[in-house]
Amino acid sequence: DTEVTQxxxxxxxxxxxxxxxxxxxxxxxxxxxxxxxxxxxxxxLMFVYSYEKLSINxxxxxxxxxxxxxxxLLNLHLHALQPEDSALxxxxxxxxxxxxxxxSYEQYFxxxxxxxxx
Amino acid sequence: xxxxxxxxxxxxxxxxxxxxxxxxxxxxxxxxxWYRQNSGRGLVHLILIRSNEREKHSGRxxxxxxxxxxxxxxxxxxxxxxxxxxYFCATDAVGANSKLTFGKGITLSVRP
Numbered sequence: 472d473t474e475v476t477q478x479x480x481x482x483x484x485x486x487x488x489x490x491x492x493x494x495x496x497x498x499x500x501x502x503x504x505x506x507x508x509x510x511x512x513x514x515x516l517m518f519v520y521s522y523e524k525l526s527i528n529x530x531x532x533x534x535x536x537x538x539x540x541x542x543x544l545l546n547l548h549l550h551a552l553q554p555e556d557s558a559l560x561x562x563x564x565x566x567x568x569x570x571x572x573x574x575s576y577e578q579y580f581x582x583x584x585x586x587x588x589x
Numbered sequence: 590x591x592x593x594x595x596x597x598x599x600x601x602x603x604x605x606x607x608x609x610x611x612x613x614x615x616x617x618x619x620x621x622x623w624y625r626q627n628s629g630r631g632l633v634h635l636i637l638i639r640s641n642e643r644e645k646h647s648g649r650x651x652x653x654x655x656x657x658x659x660x661x662x663x664x665x666x667x668x669x670x671x672x673x674x675x676y677f678c679a680t681d682a683v684g685a686n687s688k689l690t691f692g693k694g695i696t697l698s699v700r701p
Contacts, residue, residue, distance in 0.1 A: 475631075502687060513677055513691035514632065527688055561631055565687070577622060578689060580631035 475581035477562050483587045486552060492584045494545040494562030503545040504578065505537060506561040514561055520545060521567075552588045559583045594692050595678055601698040608665040610695045612678030613658075619681045621654055622689065623663050626675045635663075635676075668699045 475496045484490050494503065502521045506514035519527035520539040528537075534556075536548040545562055563578040595612045602608055612621070620639045624632040638645045638654045638661065645652045651664040665672055675696050679689040 477631075511694075513694055516688055516690075519686075519688065521687075527686060559629065563632075567687075576687075577634040577637050578632075579634065580624075582631045583629075585629070 475562055475564055475579050477560075477581035477584050479584060480582070481585045481587075483589060484549065484552065485589055486554070488552075489548070489550045491549065492547040492560055492562075492586075494547075494581055495543055496564040496579070497543055498564065498566075498579065499542075500564035500566050500579070501542060502565045502567055502576075503539065504563040504565075505545070505547050506563065507556075508559045508561055508583070518547075549586075552586075554588050557586055557588045559585055595676070595695045597695060598693065599696045599698075601700065602668055603700050604668060604670055606668055608668050608672070608697055608699070610663045610665075610676055610678075610697070612661045612663070612692055614661075614678075614680045614682075614692075615659065616680075617683040618656070619683055621652075621661050622679045622681070623650075623652060623661075624677045624679060624691075626677065626694075628674075632677065665697075668697075670699050670701045673697060673699045 478493045504519050505517040507517055508514045516529050517531045518537040523539045534551050538546040561583045562581040565576040565578045618640050620637050622637045623635040625635055626632045636647050636650055636652050638652050649666045654661045675694045677691045677694045679691045
């Protein structure tokens with residue numbers, strides 16, 4: 472199974488709502504990622520989990536809160552978002568993280584969650 | 590900050606022609622990767638080339654890497670309408686802890 476799944480596919484939420492995005496992989500990958508992508512722009516890294524520990528936080532506002540309950544699951548909790556947070560949120564996984572010339576692994580992406588904040 | 594910069598930004602070709610896309614980057618890398626994204630969907634990994642490799646092939650794809658010029662090219666041979674997508678190069682920079690930095694992307698249109 473070489474698939475990363477994400478739910479929901481689409482999400483519309485108000486600025487006072489609390490919602491969560493979910494990501495799952497069953498490839499035994501030990502690194503998982505959240506990206507944000509605006510229209511016609513490249514993906515921007517938000518968070519990296521390596522061996523279920525948060526290893527990179529790209530100075531993301533605290534209204535985005537990641538969680539990695541186990542090696543297969545990654546959540547992104549959303550609270551008090553702004554309209555400019557509307558975007559495609561992509562989850563990805565790779566076999567290992569940690570960097571260095573020996574950890575050159577491709578990332579497998581999920582189909583994304585299209586988030587609209589009203 | 591943008592590490593990879595692709596050119597051209599947009600490319601339109603006829604089915605059956607070859608498509609060449611270029612990527613330049615700024616710092617030392619562990620590897621460079623190319624991804625494809627169909628409209629509004631997730632990215633699909635195409636090919637990874639390590640810093641000690643110069644050329645790699647996968648099906649109709651050929652990637653070259655010139656670390657002295659800090660540049661890479663992706664060649665798609667015998668293009669098909671289904672190759673229509675956005676293509677991104679992404680660099681795994683030395684010391685970046687497996688963080689991939691994506692270029693702005695190239696929009697490829699293959700006319701039937």
